Amino acid sequence: MMQTPLTMTQMIERAEKYFPKKQVVSRTASGIHRFTYKQIAERTRRLADSLTKLGVTKGERVGTLAWNHHRHLEAYFAIPCMGAVLHTVNIRLTPQHISYIINHAEDKVLLVDPDILPLLERCAPELKTVKAYIIMTDEKELPETTLSPVYHYEKLLAEANPEYRYPEDIDENAPAGMCYTSATTGNPKGVVYSHRGIVLHSMALGLADSAALSEKDIALPVVPMFHANAWGMPFSAVWFGTSLVLPGPYFTPKLLAELIEQERVTVTAGVPTIWLGLLKELDEGSYDMSSLRGVLCGGSAAPKGIIKAFEQRHKIPFMHAYGMTETSPLVVISTLKSYQEELDAEERLELRAKQGVLVPGLEIKIVGKDGEVAWDGAEMGELCIRGPWIASEYYKDERTEEAFRDGWLHTGDVVTIDEEGFVKIVDRTKDLIKSGGEWISSVDLENALMAHEAVFEAAVVAVPHEQWQERPVACVVLKEANKGKTTKEELFDFLKPQFAKWWIPDDILFIEEIPKTSVGKFLKMALRDQVQQEVLRKG
């Protein structure tokens, strides 16, 4: 067979050649914009030419700090196809972490949305490798900024060569993208995606038994493009000629419902928090959702109630899935098997509430304390994953050896698997809190609290939350001398400058002692129960 490499250039070229009329609907600060794939493909070449002229060379990283819109989509292809590496900066990180990851990735150029400028300006003094900033603005002129040197995205494109040609000698194992993921403690860890990994993952998204993404779809990725490549949806969509609807910054559930209705969206993807919001909107408003064939949900486990409400109340099929930044992300998806369709509604719901069955192309094993667990839906073990779109390391990070051992990614997620191979996430070995689809590190918060002079011990646990899935609550044991003196407010004030706003715990409870394991580790499970009782008691 020919040794043609699996590289991403074929994707954008296919969109241009075979689907030039298909549309990308892009919402930005100034409203809705419509571009055809013919236009997107030309603009993508112009962007690659612009970046080349700015001195970006093969293998160098170009960062984006941007919402889901057409310019970000252009960066998604221009950067990898020119042989550089697309680093989607997670703008929900703290400025300290953002500075860290841009420096760690050694980003040479940054593309930034106007509303994210203030955040980037705070980071800029720390940045060591950035040679140019490109502002992705709708306005004719650049906004005021302390960044330098700055360029205007549209002006660069206007001056660029529309006939730019992507290099043809890209190796399929060359890096194409990277994304940092929050760690239990310390700085975020970088995951590098190869062309090969992205191409194979994109194929997997198009499989009839997976998300079945198709030219006939109109896809709305709500999941941010700075978050595991918006689950790879933009890549597959462009390759297959799927219409895209990109919701831009600061959307509300109402806006999403309107976009779905107006654009006749067929498939959308996001975290449970988003669907909870949409559900409320659908329950209260009056929308035509009949175009929707599927709501893809990942990032956290969706409660059964949401799934039931979507499927039974609103007749919208719900597709539960599981993945992580390290896995591109799709690993399992809850497509029912043919004979499971005959189960009664309650049994089907039970299955749909699981994360699903392994997609073709990957391998999993679930390792309990005595080796691989039984396929009985009860025995718990850590999910380990192997395959061509699974990361093999954290980028230049010694924490690689914690997670990547014996050729497997050890996810830290504790799961069961039933006799039909349906995986269900039950817990995490790491103690991260997942709020609105984003990780909050309990250990980081604990360490910060314990750095306060009045604090003896502190543990932070997750409490279920209707809107955000989970929110952190801190349990603090004060030093004897401080008991009854140090206040909650004092500790909140102490935390606030150190963390993003949404990391700050919902509550701080003063307790007498933190339950511990025999080896002195916090017994989080016991504490969680205790805190939940307390929260419930308080109402």
Added chain:
Amino acid sequence: MMQTPLTMTQMIERAEKYFPKKQVVSRTASGIHRFTYKQIAERTRRLADSLTKLGVTKGERVGTLAWNHHRHLEAYFAIPCMGAVLHTVNIRLTPQHISYIINHAEDKVLLVDPDILPLLERCAPELKTVKAYIIMTDEKELPETTLSPVYHYEKLLAEANPEYRYPEDIDENAPAGMCYTSATTGNPKGVVYSHRGIVLHSMALGLADSAALSEKDIALPVVPMFHANAWGMPFSAVWFGTSLVLPGPYFTPKLLAELIEQERVTVTAGVPTIWLGLLKELDEGSYDMSSLRGVLCGGSAAPKGIIKAFEQRHKIPFMHAYGMTETSPLVVISTLKSYQEELDAEERLELRAKQGVLVPGLEIKIVGKDGEVAWDGAEMGELCIRGPWIASEYYKDERTEEAFRDGWLHTGDVVTIDEEGFVKIVDRTKDLIKSGGEWISSVDLENALMAHEAVFEAAVVAVPHEQWQERPVACVVLKEANKGKTTKEELFDFLKPQFAKWWIPDDILFIEEIPKTSVGKFLKMALRDQVQQEVLRKG
């Protein structure tokens, strides 16, 4: 990303783990047999163990001479997954060609169906590398045979280790299969399939916009498993947990219709000749075909009439596709684009009668006399293909350089491409005749005729045929001295011992002169018209 190889072992393992209850329905000489994937997977391991015990080692070829049934399916996985190479011998070739390809591939072991034994016995004296014959019989005892040494498939399996483990160190570029394809002249040419190529092609078959093969399907490959791997359908089906219905030897249109009805087949694949036969059966009989979601048609262009009859008269969606042995085979498939669904019936039919749009993962270019042709549906050029499931050479064959140049496969097929990217096959640069989905070489027949002492010149052309798509008709210019003396019958008798029965021309016409091009080549196009007039005149 991890460097996990794209190898076939994952396919059969996925079927066993995730779809153990799904069925393979297999028709053999003794009737219908039903096996679960759990059983098939164990039998496949046993076969791999048996072949290992017979001395088959990594990289060695094992041939099959077999119809579509469960044992052939087991060989499809046992042989590649043990690291050997599955050589599916095309039993429709002449005994001379069969001997040639078995010797050329250096098959070490042959698996053969009982009814194919007489053919193989004729070839056996010529075979230089075969160390063992395994007969795939339903009977308890082996049939009488001159082959030696012979083994009983079921007895070997009964004695084999069900816990056999496939090697884990297979390279994704290692050969997994091979298939010989008829040449314009001379011996058949071998195509070698790699694990990587088969894995990627199998994914392509599962894409929503391609054949969308799914666990929910019940797939009936009518196309023989000795013909371009039954278009890859068995590989994808096993990987995705699709139920398979394998029709065995000597089926009739009636039997196919009954199988589809009884087994609730959802998708089937074959050449136009098969569908013509089925159509006649459906028109005359009374069958419930409501389970069918698609009839995949390739190998030759299907006449519009067939497509219309299937879609309009029988409400069975027809999926036209194009590929060849060298391309695994899927290259283009006539899935309509979303906005084309709104065209009127006649326009849709026009599109469906084209071979379709390129599947994701491949590249094509269409080269006319002045470079790449316009996308206007009119300008003609040779279809050239590139991609990871396209052959890069003919196995140990100097004819490689005719077809593989500058990194592209030059197909010899003349096509047009319209503004939407729909490819339509219009002619062949090679002068093969395609009868019932199989090639007949006009040049070989011509050379044979011209070897007759009475013949001055001979040209063989294709004439359209209702059942077989095309049949050969020979045009012979006799030497002056033989005019009016040598008879048709004499020439038929001369040809018959040299060719398979179905290669023998339907007619031999004596003509005065063969029209030629300026450089003295036969002007086949003109001759074809002339012959068609003649055939029509005769009725």
